[in-house]
Amino acid sequence: MDLNKHVWEGWRVQDFIDELEPQLEMIQSHQSWHKPMTTREELKRWCMDNQPYYKRHIPDVVSYFAKKYDIK
Numbered sequence: 494m495d496l497n498k499h500v501w502e503g504w505r506v507q508d509f510i511d512e513l514e515p516q517l518e519m520i521q522s523h524q525s526w527h528k529p530m531t532t533r534e535e536l537k538r539w540c541m542d543n544q545p546y547y548k549r550h551i552p553d554v555v556s557y558f559a560k561k562y563d564i565k
Contacts, residue, residue: 512545513558530562533564537550540554
């Protein structure tokens with residue numbers, strides 16, 4: 494996993510992770526109206542919907558969060 498890989502117009506994988514992490518942390522710790530994600534497909538869809546500017550699947554972003562939250 495290359496967190497420094499450029500994805501879109503100067504945005505790196507790490508930049509997308511940094512943008513999504515606070516919101517996802519709230520979801521996964523039951524501090525949101527959104528239920529915690531339990532499957533990789535749910536996580537993938539959520540990431541695509543909530544990423545700023547770029548609404549395509551970024552495998553390294555999904556892999557990072559799947560590993561962090563032990564989502565299979």
